[in-house]
Amino acid sequence: MVTPTGVKQTKWWYYAKSVEFTWDKQEAADKVEYKVCKVSNGKTFAKDSVAYPSQQFSVSKVKNNVMYTVQMRVHDQWGWSGWSKKAYLFTQPMVNAKKTKVKGNKLTVTWGKIKGATSYTVYVSTKEKKGYKKLATVKSSKSSVTLKKLKGKKFSPKKNYYVYVVANKKVGKTTYTSGKHYSYKVKGARGQLRWTFD
Incomplete structure (x- = not known):
């Protein structure tokens, strides 16, 4: 089983406090699992597994001034793959309306x-x-x-x-x-x- 690649953030919704991320699809997998952790303390913030071939995921209730990491792994008839390389999740900075x-x-x-x-x-x-x-x-x-x-x-x-x-x-x-x-x-x-x- 090949460890997932291409894990990356696709969109951070500032006011909805939700982040979306994706990964490169793989064949022969039946489930995919992700875990999102806070960078500040390394604790797991969100974790879930869904049926393959889901490719885009969304995690809500994130904090805009906090940075997170996400890792993914896939499951097939031989078990779970290793966790992917960590990708970082964070919001686009808000421009200050009064000072710009x-x-x-x-x-x-x-x-x-x-x-x-x-x-x-x-x-x-x-x-x-x-x-x-x-x-x-x-x-x-x-x-x-x-x-x-x-x-x-x-x-x-x-x-x-x-x-x-x-x-x-x-x-x-x-x-x-x-x-x-x-x-x-x-x-x-x-x-x-x-x-x-x-």
Whole structure:
């Protein structure tokens, strides 16, 4: 029996406090089991086994400021496989609406920290659905960044900009990310949260 591969987070629903994750399907299995643990204390938060070929799972009542790990294993006529490599589960950082703004031709982006993250990456575009550019990656000790230009042009308080922040967790040579679930629209000192569902 081959140990499951490709275990990863697919979506973290911030307000519903629910996380979804998936894995690479395998043949000849009749059951698949997962266990989600808190990183802070290693204790099991959720555990369940379902009939194969379920591929996407959801765990509710997670806390947005807490990082978790998930592992999976599969069962067949010879018994259970070993547990997969740990994958990390955590929410996308929320942009701070009051502190994210364009002022003096500079864009300042501020967000809430994710406990356990090792860095944050900031993306900006002039369009809601496309054209995002990675403008900064900062250490986990930071929760804001001031940006001077987008595609060689200074920021204007009269234009619309779309911003999102991704949290990263580096473990060895592997980097896990929160992914993108929403963007933030900002014009001057006004902002608006926009769910993108992608």
